[in-house]
Amino acid sequence: MPFTYAYARPALTTDCVVFGLDEDDIKVLLIQRGLEPFRGQWALPGGFLRTGESPDDGARRELREETGLSEVFLEQLYTFGEPARDPREHVVTIAYYALVNLLEHPPTPATDADDAAWFPFDEVPPLAFDHEHILALARTRLTAKLRYTPAAFELLPEKFTLPELQSLYERVLGHTLDKRNFRKKLSKLGILIETDEFQQDAARRAARLHRFDHEAYQRLAKADADLTLL
Amino acid sequence: MPFTYAYARPALTTDCVVFGLDEDDIKVLLIQRGLEPFRGQWALPGGFLRTGESPDDGARRELREETGLSEVFLEQLYTFGEPARDPREHVVTIAYYALVNLLEHPPTPATDADDAAWFPFDEVPPLAFDHEHILALARTRLTAKLRYTPAAFELLPEKFTLPELQSLYERVLGHTLDKRNFRKKLSKLGILIETDEFQQDAARRAARLHRFDHEAYQRLAKADADLTLL
DNA sequence: ACAAAAGTGTTGAAAGTACACCCATGT
DNA sequence: ACATGGGTGTACTTTCAACACTTTTGT
Numbered sequence A, B: 001m002p003f004t005y006a007y008a009r010p011a012l013t014t015d016c017v018v019f020g021l022d023e024d025d026i027k028v029l030l031i032q033r034g035l036e037p038f039r040g041q042w043a044l045p046g047g048f049l050r051t052g053e054s055p056d057d058g059a060r061r062e063l064r065e066e067t068g069l070s071e072v073f074l075e076q077l078y079t080f081g082e083p084a085r086d087p088r089e090h091v092v093t094i095a096y097y098a099l100v101n102l103l104e105h106p107p108t109p110a111t112d113a114d115d116a117a118w119f120p121f122d123e124v125p126p127l128a129f130d131h132e133h134i135l136a137l138a139r140t141r142l143t144a145k146l147r148y149t150p151a152a153f154e155l156l157p158e159k160f161t162l163p164e165l166q167s168l169y170e171r172v173l174g175h176t177l178d179k180r181n182f183r184k185k186l187s188k189l190g191i192l193i194e195t196d197e198f199q200q201d202a203a204r205r206a207a208r209l210h211r212f213d214h215e216a217y218q219r220l221a222k223a224d225a226d227l228t229l230l
Numbered sequence C: 001a002c003a004a005a006a007g008t009g010t011t012g013a014a015a016g017t018a019c020a021c022c023c024a025t026g027t
Numbered sequence D: 001a002c003a004t005g006g007g008t009g010t011a012c013t014t015t016c017a018a019c020a021c022t023t024t025t026g027t
Helices: A055-067 A131-148 A162-173 A179-189 A214-222 B055-067 B131-148 B162-173 B179-189 B214-222
Strands: A003-005 A011-021 A026-032 A046-048 A073-080 A091-101 A115-120 A192-198 A208-212 B003-005 B011-021 B026-032 B046-048 B073-080 B091-101 B115-120 B192-198 B208-212
Touching: A011 A055, A011 A131, A026 A055, A026 A162, A046 A055, A055 A073, A055 A091, A073 A131, A073 B073, A091 A131, A131 A162, A162 A179, A162 A208, A179 A192, B011 B055, B011 B131, B026 B055, B026 B162, B046 B055, B055 B073, B055 B091, B073 B131, B091 B131, B131 B162, B162 B179, B162 B208, B179 B192
Parallel strands: A011 A091, B011 B091
Antiparallel strands: A003 B003, A011 A026, A011 A046, A026 A115, A073 A091, A192 A208, B011 B026, B011 B046, B026 B115, B073 B091, B192 B208
16 A cells, blocks of 8 residues: 655654663663675664654554564654665654663564574674664763763662662663762662561572662652752 | 555644744744645644655655754654544654754745744643644753753854853753753863853843854764763 | 671861952053 | 943952771671
8 A cells, every 4th residue: 555745755763772681781682684785684673653652652562563662661862864874765863762671671572584683782793774873872871871960770670789870870871880879869869768677599698679769769850959969 | 637546545644843042042933834734823844745756855754844844953853643633534743853053044034825833832822733732752862862962062163262162051941950060061072162252232241152162072972981061 | 716798987188168358450 | 521332450259189997787
């Protein structure tokens, strides 16, 4: 069923950079393309936006179809539309990034024929289209996001230890943090709730589990408080 | 000359929120629509993206065609694509914001039939489509941008006085600043060059003119220095 | 008993904030 | 001469950054 317009239109897609945290590393979810162009190469999950579908919905749908992920933190990143970015024709893509924690949302295989896999940052293979460029911007944005908002809690399970949280920040920021200063800042902010539980599997001394205090955070955000967590 | 595709495609436009500074106020450039829908209502300048044209180029072209402005600071804001945002059909728009200073880029009239005019923030009329929503986001972004980068200098003429700069910050941030502390912070940053000139038209004591030190700024930005100017 | 990671306070430096007077100029 | 806005320094408070030892627990 063909569709005809008075003027030429670029095609519109959404692409999504999915960041996932496992015990060791922050990883990125990639799919191996089953179709031309760039067949067999790795790429960001994504696909064509349907008419009547908002870009947010489209990004969520593609993510669900290609990777099985749903109910994740998803935010628009940037729109890329250089005419040469797709060899076939002019394709404009609205890029998103998503944060998931790999323990609560296990790494589901793709539902269609394409292969999906998680890659640590420094082992990302060459990517199709301008996806390396998109990924680079997403990484920058992730750093900024974690610095100024408590988005880190989207990457962690509901209950987490302070060393886990600190280690997440250290890996994203690219440098180590002082344990005492890090905890001091957190406790002054008051967005963590101490639980009575401790981690179970610990090989050494078990760390206390904490939860994120959504309500306290809402209050602070509404009051325009400074939420930088270094 | 009609164009036919295998699947339906949303239309793609760019829209631009143009902020301009004159002596009194930060103003927004709006055009009065000459065509349906929303004929006669005020709206953001913008129009359809052509195939083979990058969104940045499209936004610049529309801005030039509709308002005569060129060579301005232009940055992508967000992409809006709710299917209901245009009553005709699904239109996705890539929104930009621009910063101009009204002394160096005088308020040129529109080249096509539409009327163009500058409105202070609190006198913006009801806008077509979801343009009020776009404008609100642009305002938030402008505040953040001025806070963390020296984008303020895009709004000012090449040579400006410190009271002008401070007043700009005060209007954007919505509160007053201490004169001495403001100057202290600026001089510590070292991104201003003192000239030997003074303002001419002053009704009272003339203030010294300063220039923005682009090179010093580049050096700082490259070194990831903290550039917050309150 | 020891190895390995969890947890906890203090001090000095830097930055931020509040605050008041003199100066230059046009009328 | 005076009214108006331009220009300047200091003391106090808060925040940031550096730093080392004790505790717990599994092996």
